Amino acid sequence: MANFNKVFLMGNLTRDPQVSYLPSQTAVCELGLAVNRRWTGQDGQQKEEVNFVDVVAYGKQAETLGKYLRKGRPVFIEGRLKLDQWEAQDGTKRSKMRVVLEGFQFIDSRGAGEAGGADGGMPDSEPAARAPMRQAARPGARVPARPAPDAAAPMEPSHEENPPPSADDIPF
DSSP: OOOOOOEEEEEEESOOOOOEOOOOOOEEEEEEEEEEEEEEESSEEEEEEEEEEEEEEEEHHHHHHHHHOOOOOEEEEEEEEEEEEEEEESSSSEEEEEEEEEEEEEEEEOOOOOOOOOOOOTTTHHHHHHHHHHHHHSTTTTOOOOOOOOOTTTOOOOOOOSSSTTTTTSOO
């Protein structure tokens, strides 16, 4: 019989990534991911459940995740399930199901608190490029017009401690 072990999850980090190194100098990054599910019950009430998933990444991916992600940021991960088993100090047997990361994708590239999301964090300076994609994705959908930027308004400098990475900064 054939076997298949593949997991795809998209959620928000529950804590900052924790990066450590093995004696072989291989990076290990541990993440906590919250994945929400919303639905309407038979009684018409909106319901929500949250699943908390532990994820572990190794190597260059671990370093990249530790460098660019922070608590609350969304991320899409691809991986496989792995059952870790051990014996606790009191002699009881313990186990924990985790996801071993095999690939990932940043969902937004904007700082925390800013509007971002599934559009990949495309900058607002490219509304013409984004509008046709929205129309093609939903035929017949109306795309709201964007107001023209006010040329007389001065640009505010960014005072973020950790500016979001540009596409050139990401090593893949």
